[in-house]
Amino acid sequence: xxxxxEIIADLLPDNSxxxxxxxxxxxxxxxxSEKKNIDVRGLELNEENVExxxxxxxxxxxxxxxxxxxxxxxxxxxxxxxxQTLQAFYNPVSVLDHLLRIGKASVVSIPNFGYxxxxxxxxxxxxxxxxxxxxxxxxxxxxxxxCTIKDFYELCDSKNINxxxxxxxxxxxxxxxxxxxxxLKNLLSEVGIFLIS
Amino acid sequence: xxxRTENIKRLIVDKPLRLDCGQTISDFPLAxxxxxxxxxxxxxxxxxxxxLTGDQFISGINPITKxxxxxxxxVGPRRAIDTDKYFxxxxxxxGGCMGTxxxxxxxxxxxxxxGLNFPxxxxxxxxxxxxxLLDFFKIEKLLCVLGGxxxxxxxxxxxxxxxxxTFSAVPIACSSSHSAQNIALNExxxxxxxxxxxxxxxxxxKTKNLPKNGLAVARMAGHISYLSESGLQEKFGxxxxxxxxxxxxxxxxxxxESYLRHQGYSFxxxxxxxxxxxxTRAMDYFDLSKQYKNGLTEAxxxxxxxxxVISFSSDWLYPTKHSKDIVIALNASGANVAFSxxxxxxxxxxxxxxxxxxLITIKNFIDSSFEAYKK
Numbered sequence: 001x002x003x004x005x006e007i008i009a010d011l012l013p014d015n016s017x018x019x020x021x022x023x024x025x026x027x028x029x030x031x032x033s034e035k036k037n038i039d040v041r042g043l044e045l046n047e048e049n050v051e052x053x054x055x056x057x058x059x060x061x062x063x064x065x066x067x068x069x070x071x072x073x074x075x076x077x078x079x080x081x082x083x084q085t086l087q088a089f090y091n092p093v094s095v096l097d098h099l100l101r102i103g104k105a106s107v108v109s110i111p112n113f114g115y116x117x118x119x120x121x122x123x124x125x126x127x128x129x130x131x132x133x134x135x136x137x138x139x140x141x142x143x144x145x146x147c148t149i150k151d152f153y154e155l156c157d158s159k160n161i162n163x164x165x166x167x168x169x170x171x172x173x174x175x176x177x178x179x180x181x182x183x184l185k186n187l188l189s190e191v192g193i194f195l196i197s
Numbered sequence: 198x199x200x201r202t203e204n205i206k207r208l209i210v211d212k213p214l215r216l217d218c219g220q221t222i223s224d225f226p227l228a229x230x231x232x233x234x235x236x237x238x239x240x241x242x243x244x245x246x247x248x249l250t251g252d253q254f255i256s257g258i259n260p261i262t263k264x265x266x267x268x269x270x271x272v273g274p275r276r277a278i279d280t281d282k283y284f285x286x287x288x289x290x291x292g293g294c295m296g297t298x299x300x301x302x303x304x305x306x307x308x309x310x311x312g313l314n315f316p317x318x319x320x321x322x323x324x325x326x327x328x329x330l331l332d333f334f335k336i337e338k339l340l341c342v343l344g345g346x347x348x349x350x351x352x353x354x355x356x357x358x359x360x361x362x363t364f365s366a367v368p369i370a371c372s373s374s375h376s377a378q379n380i381a382l383n384e385x386x387x388x389x390x391x392x393x394x395x396x397x398x399x400x401x402x403k404t405k406n407l408p409k410n411g412l413a414v415a416r417m418a419g420h421i422s423y424l425s426e427s428g429l430q431e432k433f434g435x436x437x438x439x440x441x442x443x444x445x446x447x448x449x450x451x452x453x454e455s456y457l458r459h460q461g462y463s464f465x466x467x468x469x470x471x472x473x474x475x476x477t478r479a480m481d482y483f484d485l486s487k488q489y490k491n492g493l494t495e496a497x498x499x500x501x502x503x504x505x506v507i508s509f510s511s512d513w514l515y516p517t518k519h520s521k522d523i524v525i526a527l528n529a530s531g532a533n534v535a536f537s538x539x540x541x542x543x544x545x546x547x548x549x550x551x552x553x554x555x556l557i558t559i560k561n562f563i564d565s566s567f568e569a570y571k572k
Contacts, residue, residue, distance in 0.1 A: 041534075047537065047538070047539075047540065050535075050537050051554070051557070051558055051561070054505065054537065054558055054562050055557075055561035055562075055565065057565030057568065059503065059533050059534060059535040060535050060536075061524060061528075061535060061536040062536050062537050062538055063521075063536070071524070071525040071529070072528055072529075073528070073529050073531075076528075076531065
C-alpha cells in the first residue's frame with residue numbers, strides 16, 4: 001500500500017464510519033476494514049474498479065462524485081476521504097462542501113503543483129510538468145484544477161474550514177505543515193494531506 | 198394446461214394469511230423447488246424470487262415444461278450461484294400457475310376454477326406466503342436473497358418486512374415503485390387478454406377453449422419491453438424470414454415478427470391468462486414507499502442486510518434511475534449498499550441470459566458474503 005494511504009489510515013480512528021470517495025480498487029478500504037475495524041463504504045466511477053471492490057466484499061457504489069454525493073445525508077459518516085481527486089472535478093469547491101457536509105471531518109489529499117520538481121520542470125523545460133504523481137500529458141490529463149498546498153490552504157482559510165492537521169509527503173518521508181513552515185513545505189512536498197472539518 | 202403434479206413439491210401453508218385486499222386465506226398450497234444441500238449450520242441458504250412469468254424451476258430441466266429452467270445460466274453446479282456450495286430455494290408466487298394457490302385452482306364451493314373470484318394479491322402477500330418456507334426448512338437467516346424484475350420487488354418487500362431474515366440481498370433490474378410506463382405496459386397486456394372472446398370474463402376454465410390469442414399478444418408486448426432497441430436491431434435487423442422478398446401480405450415476413458409470434462404462442466402452453474392478470478396487477482400496486490409514513494428511507498431503516506443493487510445500462514423497462522433511487526434510499530437509511538450498472542445491450546432480460554460481467558459480479562458478491570457470514 002502506498003505511503004499516502006498509510007498516513008490517511010493513521011489519521012482515521014479505529015471503529016469509525018468512513019466514506020472513501022473515488023475508492024479505486026478498494027486497497028485503502030480493505031486495509032481500513034481489516035486492520036482498523038472501520039465501517040467503510042466507497043463511491044467509484046470506474047466499473048472495473050467497482051467489480052474488483054465487490055469481489056473483495058467491499059460495499060462500493062458505482063457513481064460520479066461530481067453529481068452523486070447529494071445522496072448521502074448530512075453527517076452520515078465520521079470521515080470522508082478524497083485521495084488526489086479534488087483537482088479532477090469541474091467544481092472542486094462544491095465537492096469540498098459535500099465532503100464536509102457528509103462527514104464530521106474529512107481527509108483530502110492533493111498532488112502539490114508547488115513541489116520543486118514541478119516548478120523546475122516548467123522553469124527549465126518550458127513544458128507542462130510530468131512527475132511521478134502527475135504522470136499525464138497536458139492533453140490527456142484528468143486534472144482540471146491543479147493547485148498547490150498553499151493554494152488549498154488559502155481556500156480552506158477563506159472558507160473558515162478548520163485545518164486540524166496537514167501532512168506533507170516527500171520521498172515517503174512525512175512532515176507536518178503549519179502556517180510557519182508552509183512556504184518551505186510547499187516547495188518540498190509532493191503530496192499534501194489535509195484533515196479538515 | 199394439465200400437468201402431472203407429482204413433480205411439484207408443495208408446502209401447505211396452514212398459518213392464516215391476511216391479504217392486503219382484506220381477505221384471509223389459510224391451508225393453501227405453496228409450490229417450491231430446492232437445489233443443493235443445506236449445510237449443518239443452515240448458513241448456506243439462498244432464496245430466489247422469480248419474475249412475472251417465472252416459476253420455481255430455476256435450474257436444470259423444468260419437469261413440467263421439459264425446457265431449461267429460467268435461471269439455468271446463473272444457478273447450478275459450479276455456476277455463479279453454485280449449487281455444489283449453496284442450498285437454493287425458489288417458490289412459485291401466490292396467484293401463479295405452477296402449483297401455488299392461484300386463479301386456476303378449484304373453488305371448493307363451486308367446484309369450478311376461481312377465475313376472477315380469486316382474491317387480488319399484492320407483492321407483499323406473495324412475500325408473506327414465502328416466509329413460511331424459511332420456517333419449514335428451519336432457516337433462521339438466509340445467506341442471500343436474489344431477484345430480478347418482479348423478483349427484485351419481492352426482494353425489497355422481503356427485506357423491509359423481515360429485516361432480520363437475510364444476511365445479504367441482490368435486487369436486480371427492479372423498482373421500488375411501479376412507474377406509469379410500467380403500469381401502462383401491463384395494462385396493454387391485460388387488455389389484450391380481456392379482448393380475447395375466449396377469456397369470458399375469466400371464466401374460460403369451464404370450457405376447453407383458452408384465451409390463447411390474447412395471452413400471446415400480451416406476451417409479445419412484454420417481450421419487446423424486455424429487449425433493447427440495439428439488441429433487437431443486432432439480432433434481427435430487417436432480415437426476412439426464410440424468403441428473399443416481401444410477400445406483400447400480413448404473414449410474418451420479418452424475422453422479428455416470426456420470433457415474436459413464436460415467443461407469444463409457445464408461452465400460452467405454459468402459462469395461465471388469469472394468473473397473468475393477477476400477477477401484473479400485483480406489480481402495478483407495488484409502491485414500497487407508500488407503506489411507510491416517511492417513505493422508502495423508513496422502509497429500510499435499521500437494515501443490517503448487505504445489499505448489492507444491480508441495473509443494466511440498456512434496460513428501459515426498469516432503467517438505472519429506478520435502481521439508483523433504491524440505492525439513495527438505502528444510503529439515506531444508513532444501510533450497507535453496493536451498486537453496479539452492468540454495461541450491456543441485452544436490455545431488461547440481461548439477468549436471464551449469459552452476461553458474463555453480471556454473472557461474475559453476483560458470484561463474487563455471494564462468495565464474499567458467505568465468507569463474511571461464516572465468521
